[in-house]
Amino acid sequence: xxxxxxxxxxxxxxxxxxxxxxxxxxxxxxxxxxxxxxxxxxxxxxxxxxxxxxxxxxxxxxxxxxxxxxxxxxxxxxxxxxxxxxxxxxxxxxxxxxxxxxxxxxxxxxxxxxxxxxxxxxxxxxxxxxxxxxxxx
Amino acid sequence: xxxxxxxxxxxxxxxxxxxxxxxxxxxxxxxxxxxxxxxxxxxxxxxxxxxxxxxxxxxxxxxxxxxxxxxxxxxxxxxxxxxxxxxxxxxxxxxxxxxxxxxxxxxxxxxx
Numbered sequence: 007x008x009x010x011x012x013x014x015x016x017x018x019x020x021x022x023x024x025x026x027x028x029x030x031x032x033x034x035x036x037x038x039x040x041x042x043x044x045x046x047x048x049x050x051x052x053x054x055x056x057x058x059x060x061x062x063x064x065x066x067x068x069x070x071x072x073x074x075x076x077x078x079x080x081x082x083x084x085x086x087x088x089x090x091x092x093x094x095x096x097x098x099x100x101x102x103x104x105x106x107x108x109x110x111x112x113x114x115x116x117x118x119x120x121x122x123x124x125x126x127x128x129x130x131x132x133x134x135x136x137x138x139x140x141x142x143x
Numbered sequence: 144x145x146x147x148x149x150x151x152x153x154x155x156x157x158x159x160x161x162x163x164x165x166x167x168x169x170x171x172x173x174x175x176x177x178x179x180x181x182x183x184x185x186x187x188x189x190x191x192x193x194x195x196x197x198x199x200x201x202x203x204x205x206x207x208x209x210x211x212x213x214x215x216x217x218x219x220x221x222x223x224x225x226x227x228x229x230x231x232x233x234x235x236x237x238x239x240x241x242x243x244x245x246x247x248x249x250x251x252x253x254x255x
Contacts, residue, residue, distance in 0.1 A: 061165060064163070064165035064186075064188065065165060065186045065188060068163045068188055068192065069163075070162050070163045070164075070165070072165040073165065073166075073167055073224065074165070074166065074167075075166055075167070075182065076166060076184055077166070077181065077182055077184065117186060117187070120185045120186065120187065121184045121185060121186055123185065124145065124183070124184045124185035125184060128181060
């Protein structure tokens with residue numbers, strides 16, 4: 007269903023595609039995130055977008071369409087910093103609010119924050135250092 | 144943060160969770176499943192899928208021993224991503240208290 011101002015009021019495969027497409031337009035224009043993604047996805051973006059449709063479909067619609075190991079994938083990305091997750095989340099949340107009504111974008115935000123925290127812990131948590139980590143320059 | 148499999152999975156092992164997990168982080172023991180804490184991304188998709196309510200967020204109090212058990216056995220049991228038929232007597236054991244002590248098997252399951 008499409009609510010006022012063209013914002014969707016439920017999660018569907020179509021809505022997820024719209025969200026992912028709009029989100030990565032922002033990512034690719036973002037001074038902090040664009041170089042990280044450009045390095046990891048130097049050519050055709052469609053395979054990544056298709057993978058992300060499946061990922062969010064699995065997370066939001068419980069379809070089991072995505073199968074992968076995002077922790078391992080993130081571990082090998084050069085130049086990862088904890089604050090990049092904050093930037094990612096800010097853009098994602100902004101895109102959710104553009105595409106979905108408040109309740110639906112909130113549902114996306116909650117999932118995204120949990121997953122981001124979990125990936126951050128996997129990448130940066132060390133038992134002998136403070137958590138959350140100090141921002142690195 | 145991660146999700147953990149707890150007592151009520153033992154001898155129920157419905158395996159609905161393994162189908163929906165996006166990151167294939169379930170490992171199969173003879174009569175229980177375990178979540179690998181380094182692979183789980185805390186998406187929470189599995190939690191409501193469990194017919195036995197055996198999956199909890201590790202932020203809930205009192206789960207330390209289950210976190211340890213999940214971590215220990217997820218690293219030695221085989222990976223499972225495809226649901227099979229649950230044990231014939233799963234329903235009989237659903238809700239039985241303190242199954243860990245009486246029934247837990249450290250033996251690996253068959254995996255995929």
